[in-house]
Amino acid sequence: MTKGKLALVLHAHLPYVRSANPGSLEEDWFFQALLECYLPLLEVIENSVNSNEQNPKITISLSPTLLSLLSDQDLKNRFPDWVKLRLSLLEKSTKSQNEAGRFLKKNIIKQLKNWSSCDGEIIDRFSQLEKLKALDLMTCAATHGYLPLLRETPEAVKGQLKTAIREHQRFFGKKPKGIWLPECAYYEGLDHLMRECDLRYSVLDGHGILHGKPRPKYGIYAPVCTKNGIAFFARDSESTLPVWSAREGYPGNPEYREFHKDLGWDIPFEELAKLGLEGNRPLGLKLHKVTSKQSIREKDLYDPTSASKQVKEDAKDYLIGRKKQLIKLIDQTGINPLLIAPFDAELFGHWWFEGPMFLAEIFKQAKNHKVQFTTLKDYLSSKKELQLCEPCPSSWGQGGFHNYWLNETNAWVVNEWSKAGKAMVECCSNGVSNQLNLRILQQAGRELLLAQSSDWSFILKAGTTTELAKERIHRHLNRFWNLMQAIESKNGMSESELKELELEDSIFPLIHANDWYQIY
Structure with a gap:
């Protein structure tokens, strides 16, 4: 196997969009993410665990607001009917009577069965995967508060952290050691509060580490430790760009499913109103592929067979890229480098429909390309030497600092x-x-x-x-x-x-x- 490892880090979060009104836009946000992302992700990781040839490792943060939605009994009761309504709309549409439509129907039914197989107890499945050491579960700030903008009142930051820890313990029976800082946003002194709350590690954007003091000898390819004893891992843009960028990466491939073209925009408003739906909006019913044409109206129908072939090729390309990167870094630094690839979990399945299939393929092909996965917890448990460094204020948002949330x-x-x-x-x-x-x-x-x-x-x-x-x-x-x-x-x-x-x-x-x- 190639020396050095790859750590995939997923951040699963939705705001508290619990609504008393079935059919609301806010309810759609949650149910679409559940159908297209969380259920397929669980299925992929569980199948990979059950395979003797694969050793999946993912670090994933589950935000307290998302856990609240996943555990809400009213939402659990509503979800099957929400799915069945979409199946009904799909069957009525003349645009769905083709291979793309049949594939979409089959996939929706599959995920509904996936849901029914555990009676909607999604959180238990995450917990079981952690016990099998396939997942390292982290928390997030209670409501995804942007902590640098709350720092004027340190107790407000502590309220976000303490509430999050208590919720994580309520659902998983133990306190988390890792936390996804919302938007990877950091300010000087935050590590002190993290230590006070008994949190031990997190992820920052690369420049948050590279501009730290002193500048770490191994850059972003080994975690750093602050004087308060908090470990920070740095995002590696070379490992993330091919996966998240629709313009420069895999999701923009012409064979993949087009996110923006949805039947919800085509069904007459009056027909939606009869079903209790509040106007035209995305319904999660997508039948077209990205294609090479620019106009959203000029999209070809989705071909699941071609997309599946493309997933295998892209997974191979990604692993070859990581292997070359690791070999080069070993030659340059003399260490066993660690590549950190963090993403919003919703990229996999919701924004990029083929994302879960891509994860399944890289787990399947990793052994052939001699790439090893790890979790942040496992890496720290190996007691590898950490670089002493005080990170600088940063975020992974546009511009790299706080301007997207302060303008x-x-x-x-x-x-x-x-x-x-x-x-x-x-x-x-x-x-x-x-x-x-x-x-x-x-x-x-x-x-x-x-x-x-x-x-x-x-x-x-x-x-x-x-x-x-x-x-x-x-x-x-x-x-x-x-x-x-x-x-x-x-x-x-x-x-x-x-x-x-x-x-x-x-x-x-x-x-x-x-x-x-x-x-x-």
């Missing part, structure tokens, strides 16, 4: 987070007088965390569903201030009013007000 479209919310965070710290530090007020304070903590989600800031910058993002931010902030006012008021809040909020934003059942206790 003219979304900067206004930072001040709102700051005011609410300080009020939360003050109230938690002073304490409350009775059990009802403690519940009110805990609910205020949930609303604060939900308002801090970086997803809404991202949407405001991206300019997509901006009204939805603004509504979510204002909704949670307004609820937060109403709850805080209820604690201070003599009239307070009735238990029925509180129960209504607890039911609607029913996340983080073990939330602890002490997490926001003032840091001196």
Whole structure:
């Protein structure tokens, strides 16, 4: 085998898009990711584990908000009907009476059976794969808060970290040691809070390590350790670009399925309305391939056989590339290098339909090309020497720093987070007088965390569903201030009013007000 190893790191996250309204856009986000990404990923890893010829290793972070959605009984009950509605729409469409349509129908039915085989207990399957040492499960900040923009109130950062750790332990029976920092965003001193929360390792973008002090001798090809004892692994762009880039990488191949052309845009609005669907939007029903034509209207029908052949070729190309890269680095550095390839998990299956098949192929072909996989946990457990380094502020977002989450479209919310965070710290530090007020304070903590989600800031910058993002931010902030006012008021809040909020934003059942206790 080639010396050196490859670590695939997937970040699985969705904002808290639980909706009481079946058929909502927010519900679609979750169910599409479940159907196209999480279920196929589990299937691929489980099949690879069951093969005697393969040794799959993946580090994957499961965000607390995603775990909440995966465990929600209402959403579990709705998912099969959501899938069956799409199968019905597919069968009615004249555009689906071809090989592409038959393949799509077969694949949807397959994933529905995949879901039914475990009665929707997806989290248990992740847990089992960790026990088999195929997965290293990490956490993420509670609601994917962009931590550098919360640093003015350190307790707000601690609230995100502590709540996340408690949720991970609730679902998996043990505290996580690894964390995916939202957007790989780092600021000086964050490692101190991580250590205080008993977190031990994470991933940063390459420049966060290369611009660190002192500059690490082995660059991004070995993890670094800070003076606070936190290990950081650095993203290797050479290992990631071929997989995530639609322009320069595999997903843009003409044979692969086109993401943007969806039957949801073609079905008459009136027909969708009769089924309770709120207007034209993507339904996850895609029958065309990328093709070489530019216009979205000029796409050829998807050919699953050609796509499957292309997946095998691209997996081979990727492994050959990593082998050459490792050999070159060994010659140049004299060490056994580690390549870190982190991705959003939703790339595999949702954004890039063939992504799970690609993972299955690289696990299958890895032995032939003498490429070895590892997880971050396993690498650290091998007690290899770490480079001493203090990382620099960075992110893996556009521009490499914080500007995507701090600009003219979304900067206004930072001040709102700051005011609410300080009020939360003050109230938690002073304490409350009775059990009802403690519940009110805990609910205020949930609303604060939900308002801090970086997803809404991202949407405001991206300019997509901006009204939805603004509504979510204002909704949670307004609820937060109403709850805080209820604690201070003599009239307070009735238990029925509180129960209504607890039911609607029913996340983080073990939330602890002490997490926001003032840091001196």
